[in-house]
Amino acid sequence: MKPVKVGICGLGTVGGGTFNVLKRNAGEIARRAGREIEVAQIAMRSPNPKCDIANTPVAQDVFELVNNPEIDVVVELIGGYTLARDLVLKAIENGKHVVTANKALIAVHGDEIFAKAREKGVIVAFEAAVAGGIPVIKAIREGLAGNRINWVAGIINGTGNFILSEMREKGRAFEDVLKEAQALGYAEADPTFDVEGIDAAHKLTILASIAFGIPLQFDKAYTEGITKLTSADVNYAEALGYRIKHLGVARRTQEGVELRVHPTLIPAERLIANVNGVMNAVMVHGDAVGPTLFCGAGAGMEPTASAAVADLVDIVRAMTSDPENRVPHLAFQPDSLSAHPILSISQCESAYYLRIQAKDHPGVLAQVATILSERGINIESIMQKEAEEQDGLVPLILLTHRVIEQKINEAIQAMEALEGVAGSIVRIRVEQLN
Numbered sequence: 001m002k003p004v005k006v007g008i009c010g011l012g013t014v015g016g017g018t019f020n021v022l023k024r025n026a027g028e029i030a031r032r033a034g035r036e037i038e039v040a041q042i043a044m045r046s047p048n049p050k051c052d053i054a055n056t057p058v059a060q061d062v063f064e065l066v067n068n069p070e071i072d073v074v075v076e077l078i079g080g081y082t083l084a085r086d087l088v089l090k091a092i093e094n095g096k097h098v099v100t101a102n103k104a105l106i107a108v109h110g111d112e113i114f115a116k117a118r119e120k121g122v123i124v125a126f127e128a129a130v131a132g133g134i135p136v137i138k139a140i141r142e143g144l145a146g147n148r149i150n151w152v153a154g155i156i157n158g159t160g161n162f163i164l165s166e167m168r169e170k171g172r173a174f175e176d177v178l179k180e181a182q183a184l185g186y187a188e189a190d191p192t193f194d195v196e197g198i199d200a201a202h203k204l205t206i207l208a209s210i211a212f213g214i215p216l217q218f219d220k221a222y223t224e225g226i227t228k229l230t231s232a233d234v235n236y237a238e239a240l241g242y243r244i245k246h247l248g249v250a251r252r253t254q255e256g257v258e259l260r261v262h263p264t265l266i267p268a269e270r271l272i273a274n275v276n277g278v279m280n281a282v283m284v285h286g287d288a289v290g291p292t293l294f295c296g297a298g299a300g301m302e303p304t305a306s307a308a309v310a311d312l313v314d315i316v317r318a319m320t321s322d323p324e325n326r327v328p329h330l331a332f333q334p335d336s337l338s339a340h341p342i343l344s345i346s347q348c349e350s351a352y353y354l355r356i357q358a359k360d361h362p363g364v365l366a367q368v369a370t371i372l373s374e375r376g377i378n379i380e381s382i383m384q385k386e387a388e389e390q391d392g393l394v395p396l397i398l399l400t401h402r403v404i405e406q407k408i409n410e411a412i413q414a415m416e417a418l419e420g421v422a423g424s425i426v427r428i429r430v431e432q433l434n
Contacts, residue, residue, distance in 0.1 A: 147286025
């Protein structure tokens with residue numbers, strides 16, 4: 001049987017890793033796929049010194065590769081929205097299967113891309129778009145297909161996890177750790193996508209779609225970054241038995257689907273709370289299996305390449321099958337996607353960590369407790385620290401029980417209006433994940 005010919009668009013970190021893994025493990029991959037997989041062409045702007053491409057045809061223009069009639073599968077690894085969308089749609093129009101690691105592309109344009117792929121009878125595979133080398137998409141889409149998924153929660157951005165790990169373990173300030181992350185190549189020169197939760201929201205959008213059978217709706221995801229977190233809050237959380245993680249949470253409720261990324265307190269004894277550095281972890285709770293945890297390298301040259309090559313193997317195995325009988329792109333049959341709405345953040349339910357800077361006056365705590373009680377918000381625990389020397393303010397740290405966010409917003413507004421409360425109240429959501 002003749003080899004399946006692959007074209008790789010982009011020979012950067014992930015593209016280079018994919019090329020090297022395909023070359024190094026060619027024999028093993030062919031045994032798994034049932035046919036040889038040959039890199040027939042590469043489209044790139046500049047060479048990758050880690051790749052020996054001496055005998056591989058190279059194009060400067062990605063559309064030369066996409067229009068090459070010999071190519072069976074296009075591997076899109078250039079990133080971004082516009083050019084990537086155009087080349088993927090052109091590849092599909094040309095009847096080629098596609099593998100991509102582009103989470104932004106799938107989260108924003110996935111519904112359009114998958115509809116076109118169904119029309120043309122081709123596969124678009126995107127395991128590498130979420131959590132690097134962790135095969136979590138395949139696990140949810142296929143391994144947990146017998147379950148009703150209740151919730152998904154994940155540390156799905158390595159940069160943010162590295163920063164929070166360093167802040168907790170070494171007491172460093174956010175700005176200091178961010179500079180190191182940039183120097184190490186974990187964060188871009190413009191780190192907005194990582195530290196503001198946008199990258200994680202792209203990935204969470206994809207996970208929610210395959211978990212709950214809903215269309216991709218990135219524009220409805222709530223995102224909150226980690227730029228305002230202080231070492232004080234990290235330390236207070238630790239004293240209360242929690243760790244702060246930049247968590248993506250997708251939860252199915254009767255009213256709708258929660259889709260949110262934000263700093264979150266997690267009990268320190270949870271396994272996911274102890275995933276540190278640039279590692280990723282995703283918890284998935286199914287009604288039959290209960291809680292499951294997938295952990296591993298969430299980025300990097302060969303971990304992400306591992307997922308891209310696995311997608312290639314799946315495509316080769318499925319190339320001769322009837323398109324109607326292939327695994328659906330988003331796990332559920334296209335005409336069976338649910339219209340269950342995405343909830344606004346004010347409708348979501350969580351417990352809360354509140355840090356209040358109180359003036360050293362009697363009665364402030366009683367006033368705070370009254371405001372919470374009037375809104376049906378129960379206090380789980382209170383920690384009061386010594387007055388700070390600089391301004392004489394007393395830090396009050398409260399943990400509440402679960403409540404709809406709109407109620408906690410109203411309570412915070414009322415507490416900030418008290419004469420005995422100085423400045424803004426710090427609010428961080430709490431998830432038990434049990």
